Amino acid sequence: MSNIFFKNQGPFKISTLLKLLEVKINEIKKDFDIFDIKDLASSTENDITFFHSKKYKNFANKTKASFCLTTETLKSELPKSCLAIVVDNVLVSTSKITSLFYPDSVNDDFDETVTSIINSKFKDKVIFGKNVLIGENVSIGVNCKIGHNSILEKNVVIEDNCSIGSNNIIRNSFIKNNVKILDNCVIGKHGFGFFPNKKNNLRYPHIGIVIIEENCEIGCGSTIDRGSMSNTVIGKNTFLDNQIHIAHNVKIGQNSIIAGQVGIAGSSIIGENVRIGGQAGISGHLRIGNNVEIGGGSGVIRDIPDNTKVMGYPAKNIREFLRENK
Amino acid sequence: MSNIFFKNQGPFKISTLLKLLEVKINEIKKDFDIFDIKDLASSTENDITFFHSKKYKNFANKTKASFCLTTETLKSELPKSCLAIVVDNVLVSTSKITSLFYPDSVNDDFDETVTSIINSKFKDKVIFGKNVLIGENVSIGVNCKIGHNSILEKNVVIEDNCSIGSNNIIRNSFIKNNVKILDNCVIGKHGFGFFPNKKNNLRYPHIGIVIIEENCEIGCGSTIDRGSMSNTVIGKNTFLDNQIHIAHNVKIGQNSIIAGQVGIAGSSIIGENVRIGGQAGISGHLRIGNNVEIGGGSGVIRDIPDNTKVMGYPAKNIREFLRENK
């Protein structure tokens, strides 16, 4: 979870973390410094990790983390070097610890740090409209344009030759060369991820960012949420039409074409050279292969292999769909 | 129709109302004052009411109103204390009278009364961004934030601890404690309600408001229309994702979760603890029970009882949907 935008507020003492979780563990004799919270595979001995599903057993066996948030059932999978911290709800506890290390990643209130671009270092470098606002930790390359009323909130990198239209709000995003973003988009806000809870849902942190690769175009009124634990990525030369919603952690390959009002739910992975017709929807956590064509209005609820054309709700092979609907 | 936001311009003489409707009634000997237009059940003897469908016969029998807009066929259902005013189109006539009493409820032009928050009483109380505008009859509680370019047009109550993002436009709305509204939303505009008419559709008044209860979150680019004769209500701790459209008079229960690009048509009532997947649509005037789950992409065209999972277009029991679509 090394992160270019969200500042790690650690290290914290393990005793601090346990107090936050309202957990007592007698085996802990020394009050270690914990430097970060990472997933099972990327943790080092200075980190705490989390293990909430059997699916990740093979990563759990080999984790290098010294501490792991987990359940009574799963804890036997951890190596001896990793002490299990048994909690009622692993994801809620992970959320609490991540919020401690990265407090900025939970709060998506408007950015109070912005100032007018006229008072910024970009005033002679960028072609800009009226009422453009720039937050902290923003960089902008050469030959860029930023339209009226657009707000680059904190943590934005814009490379060279980019055209940002008017009324856009961007934060926690990395926008590469030659990207065009039209108007009225919101890019980099947290995703729709939280733990449902009677009376008061609990938001979990989103420490991922949005990456828009070279030569992309993003249509008017689109929303692209940043990732929770990984990034949301739009591949090179992929074009999005108007009013599209891309949820957190989604990754779209290069040279893809996505028509108006499409929605892609969280954590789905879309291949290269994929074409998606207007108003199609793709459920979360799916894998859509390369060179796939998805007909307009389709509802995709299963993975789709490479080189396939589908249509329908639920989406099926397009020949079958057309035969059944002559 | 007592109303916290729309000012009643009455009373009006009954002769004024009849002239407006181009109706003559010889039975009226005295020129009464009429104080309000209300529905059959809540009218008093000082009010005018309307009766346009047999469905409301039981209310019509007992109305206390002294006058009632109705048809030749229906008028016999009214009590003797209530004089029928027979018109060609009851709803059009109701619309005309309501517009007279509540002229502000028809006109949704931009609010010319706003001033910069810097010149308002809120300047030391609220944390606010650049270019924030505040209309007449706005109140804001403690510990609130209002982002850049957001406009609180006339008739808005915001309670405590609310976070309003940037580029929002809000009017005729009551926003309770701890609500978050992200960016680019339009809340409280009139609904898509009018009488179709060749050459020039006739808008009817919207004297309802939008009520967003405690702890709700409203995603980016969403639109929530105010009600026509009743309010549009989002229940406590209900979370809406991005690009959602909630039409006029819709009521959503507490603890519900509604994913991106969902649309709910006018006057539908959604229960508590309901989950609606992305891009699902719900037709108007339906009742969706408590603890209902609606799969992404579904098109709901019938009522759904409590504790039911549905999917498909038209939506059916989810087991049936999945069995038919293996």
Place this chain on the structure above:
Amino acid sequence: MSNIFFKNQGPFKISTLLKLLEVKINEIKKDFDIFDIKDLASSTENDITFFHSKKYKNFANKTKASFCLTTETLKSELPKSCLAIVVDNVLVSTSKITSLFYPDSVNDDFDETVTSIINSKFKDKVIFGKNVLIGENVSIGVNCKIGHNSILEKNVVIEDNCSIGSNNIIRNSFIKNNVKILDNCVIGKHGFGFFPNKKNNLRYPHIGIVIIEENCEIGCGSTIDRGSMSNTVIGKNTFLDNQIHIAHNVKIGQNSIIAGQVGIAGSSIIGENVRIGGQAGISGHLRIGNNVEIGGGSGVIRDIPDNTKVMGYPAKNIREFLRENK
């Protein structure tokens, strides 16, 4: 292609055009002036035209153009007066030539020419909000209102009695009398039209405009793209609800009613007095007749004759749909 908004930069020498296309043609002895690029039917002897599909054979036979971009296979259809310029990809070449004649029609970067309405000739004529911006070549009729943060970019005509809400961005559009545009709309940007190309898609010019006829209403958060070679037209007294997307070249007849979140793909022609339910989608290049009703959520993938009610995905006769889905 005479055009009220996009200025023709011609004439150009035929030698200039051939150089741009990297084509050599020995038959051309004299370096003619070419005044415009037009379609087969409307070209004159001073113009260049294009012919890319057998469908247009009957127009090709009779074209008056002196030069025609076409293929080896098709060139024999041209009259002797028209010299074939054989190219690899007719549409890409047409795009290149059109971009030369109409360079403004490719570039949809934000409009740098705008100034505050306070400094414009409209300041005493129009009722306007805060931060309203006006570009070059804009005209506004009497009794109009323009809301906060709205931007009339270059090439906009607004006739009389129009109400434009807040946060709108409009360019290349002709808005007739008594039109209401609510908030957060983007009207007149180029459509989602380009030649897919590995690494770098090639945008083609959009020299059409958006025409919104008298008495229309456009809901919040809608996008209406301008046409590529023809105009996008919303007919008289047609009402659009919120979050609607109208793609390039679409034409909608008068007195139609289109509910929230509907999407209409490029070049489809919708008749008069058509009603479209919420979230319905209409594929590109279709013809929808007069007096058609399309149920909410429908996906229309075929033409629909006059006086028909359809529903479903794909949309079929509504009786059939309801019988199959009892």
